[in-house]
Amino acid sequence: MVLFGPPGAGKGTQAQLLRDRLNLAHVSSGDLFRQNLNNNTPLGLKAAEYMKQGHLVPDEVTIDIVLDKVLSLNSEEGFILDGFPRNRYQAEVLEKALAQRSRGIDKVVHIDVCQEELIRRLAGRFNCRDCQAPHSIDKVAFSQEDLKCGQCGGELYQREDDRPEAVQRRIEVYQRETLPVLDYYREKDLLLDVSGLDTVEKVNKDVLAGLGVI
Numbered sequence: 001m002v003l004f005g006p007p008g009a010g011k012g013t014q015a016q017l018l019r020d021r022l023n024l025a026h027v028s029s030g031d032l033f034r035q036n037l038n039n040n041t042p043l044g045l046k047a048a049e050y051m052k053q054g055h056l057v058p059d060e061v062t063i064d065i066v067l068d069k070v071l072s073l074n075s076e077e078g079f080i081l082d083g084f085p086r087n088r089y090q091a092e093v094l095e096k097a098l099a100q101r102s103r104g105i106d107k108v109v110h111i112d113v114c115q116e117e118l119i120r121r122l123a124g125r126f127n128c129r130d131c132q133a134p135h136s137i138d139k140v141a142f143s144q145e146d147l148k149c150g151q152c153g154g155e156l157y158q159r160e161d162d163r164p165e166a167v168q169r170r171i172e173v174y175q176r177e178t179l180p181v182l183d184y185y186r187e188k189d190l191l192l193d194v195s196g197l198d199t200v201e202k203v204n205k206d207v208l209a210g211l212g213v214i
């Protein structure tokens, strides 16, 4: 399955819930880049130049790293792609690579959230340095305890690309380059549209209901 939506829609949060509930592997392109950056690999350092400004990392870097991960999974293992594909070319390459292994995308879940809400959410988003889990923090009234990950106790930090200048660019890039991928999947009748404006639990319920799991 592909989890699709603008930055701040809640893809990462929903991916973690779906991973646990449906026993799927979670492959997040952004997390793969951040792990590389934490380990100071050449790939991580190259990706970071684009990420911090809110641009897409070039396809020749991105496609290899994501496909390596997906194609290394056991053929029985289902997976959730989070943050990939982000343009039409990535979608086409993904489809071909999966077809060569007699695999494919069953569903594309589109989590839709309006722009004002995205900006509000990203301003208060903090991520765990260890497990990457996203958390929402009220910057005016937070305690030291709030800066610890609720899942693994790791330290929370604000991503450089969640700062206002980069957020605006990421939303523009989403509208220009990533939104057209929706039409690609709509034509293939794979799309499930879900409003991402509700609580995490309600969005999760809507996704599971749309997938026919509950």
Ligand code: AMP
Pocket (backbone or CB within 6 Å): 007, 029, 030, 031, 033, 050, 051, 052, 054, 055, 056, 057, 058, 062, 082, 083, 084, 085, 086, 087, 090, 161, 170
């Ligand atoms: P994310 O964690 O999904 O918000 O991704 C963070 C950043 O990583 C994005 O703003 C891009 O710079 C880069 N990135 C992640 N996925 C992709 C992708 N599929 N194509 C190009 N760049 C990506």
